[in-house]
Amino acid sequence: MHTGFFREWGIDAAGVQQMPDTLLYTSYLKRVVATRPHAEGLVALLPCYWVYFHVGKCMLRLREELGNSVKRMPAFDAWIDMYAGEVFEQRVNEYIQLVDAACSTASSDTFNEMSNHFITACKLEYMFWDQALALKTWPHFDVI
Numbered sequence: 001m002h003t004g005f006f007r008e009w010g011i012d013a014a015g016v017q018q019m020p021d022t023l024l025y026t027s028y029l030k031r032v033v034a035t036r037p038h039a040e041g042l043v044a045l046l047p048c049y050w051v052y053f054h055v056g057k058c059m060l061r062l063r064e065e066l067g068n069s070v071k072r073m074p075a076f077d078a079w080i081d082m083y084a085g086e087v088f089e090q091r092v093n094e095y096i097q098l099v100d101a102a103c104s105t106a107s108s109d110t111f112n113e114m115s116n117h118f119i120t121a122c123k124l125e126y127m128f129w130d131q132a133l134a135l136k137t138w139p140h141f142d143v144i
Helices: 002-009 020-035 038-066 074-083 086-105 108-133
Strands: none
Touching (some): 002 074, 020 038, 038 074, 038 086, 038 108, 086 108
16 A cells, blocks of 8 residues: 555655654564564564554545545545455554464563563654654765
């Protein structure tokens, strides 16, 4: 779906640079998944799924409240329909069950590490969304 948005809006993916907090977040997730035990990787990825589902549901409620009183973009409707949809909700709930199962069998030390990764990923997820609201960009240097 996201690559379809790029095509629809005439954006060349090769020319797109990740925003700073996107790079920070995705780098963190890649590091945890690649270098830490499986359970820690599972829990680090959970906030992304969970937040997208929650935002999708909030946007769906807003869309229903506003009805046709505002102009809507079909791409945004597609985004809302996907992330607020029953299929995505089922996948998120299945993922939560995987994380719960991993938590239930984790040692105390592993559970503490999992908790730290979950909290860090939640903070990074917040920063990911906030950078768009704040229009955060990379610093510009005239001479390198």
